[in-house]
Amino acid sequence: MRKVVEAGEHLPSSLFITGVNDHDEHPTFAGGFGDVYQASYNGKRVALKRIRIFTADSTTHRNQLQFYKEALVWQGLRHRFIIPLLGIDRSTFAPSFCMVSPWMKYGTVLKYLQDHGRGDANRLLLEIALGLEYLHSLNIVHGDLRGNNILISDDGNACLSDFGLASTFSDADSTAGITASSNRAGSVRWFAPELIKPESFGCERFARTTASDVYAYACVCFELYTGRPPFARLPDVAVMFRVIEGDRPEQPTTISDALWQLVTAAWAPEPHARPSIHDIAVALQGGPATVPASPI
Known part of the structure; x- marks a missing residue:
């Protein structure tokens, strides 16, 4: 599935969710690949891992494929000691995508x-x-x-x-x-x-x-x-x-x-x-x- 997604550069529609709202204006964490924001989903605080805006730039394209790969690996994991992926949000920071997971108030x-x-x-x-x-x-x-x-x-x-x-x-x-x-x-x-x-x-x-x-x-x-x-x-x-x-x-x-x-x-x-x-x-x-x- 990962190879198919990378070839077509699309994620399965089943991964996408709606209803994310009330996101912070500034990221809590920032990195070279993307930023992490707090937001709300189904009445609970969540983390939005946002990929930078997609452009024709080759580095950004590699980041996009890396995002797809991470989402596909993560979405299949179900374990008490693994943070769950709730889904992919594509509206909050459109055209950027965000991986949505529970917010961990205690941090690292x-x-x-x-x-x-x-x-x-x-x-x-x-x-x-x-x-x-x-x-x-x-x-x-x-x-x-x-x-x-x-x-x-x-x-x-x-x-x-x-x-x-x-x-x-x-x-x-x-x-x-x-x-x-x-x-x-x-x-x-x-x-x-x-x-x-x-x-x-x-x-x-x-x-x-x-x-x-x-x-x-x-x-x-x-x-x-x-x-x-x-x-x-x-x-x-x-x-x-x-x-x-x-x-x-x-x-x-x-x-x-x-x-x-x-x-x-x-x-x-x-x-x-x-x-x-x-x-x-x-x-x-x-x-x-x-x-x-x-x-x-």
Whole structure:
């Protein structure tokens, strides 16, 4: 369906909704791809992720196709720890389209922990793992897992969001399954080493995989307990060199030895040495799981 949509540059009519109103004049968040506004839909506050106005410009055209791709991946997801897509609004900012989702009043998981303390960090890490496990069970790689892309629902649960870099992969039984996209966009501080220098880690090309998602999950564990990404004080280029060389941050005093064992296994240098997100979720729930010791 995604290929058909990209070829015809149209979304299925079933995705479109009407009745969005009372939108804010200015965006709450702004980025290079689009802006996020608050609005109302069916009497509830919602978030409008607005794509910039379509023009003949090639960059804008790529953004349009990226918007279509994200909407198609997102619309099929149904899980407690995944933010739902309510539909596509095409009237509020016509001719721009907006993806409509519930408004998360608590904001990101990082803001929630900063405001409420870190007592719920382990519970939230389990919820994040379960949401990611659901994606992987559908042969979907998130591709941009990080603290700012995890929001907190009104009942206090972690919900994965932002599927702009999500891709399907060809072999559900392989941690090296090739994804549908080699788009190098994303947050390099959460990049696994094989995404930075593929040829040095047995990869033919840049390709997001379930294993690179697991690496990013390890970085999220570090974020939730420290409030910052790994190597926060270093510039991006220096971080990439450190990651390729196998360097990882030292264990923060706030992280237990048991959790740190999961983290070090999840950001192992070799993709195949990392546990699956299923094994991580089982371990977080206190059950038996095959989590290899990190070679670092």
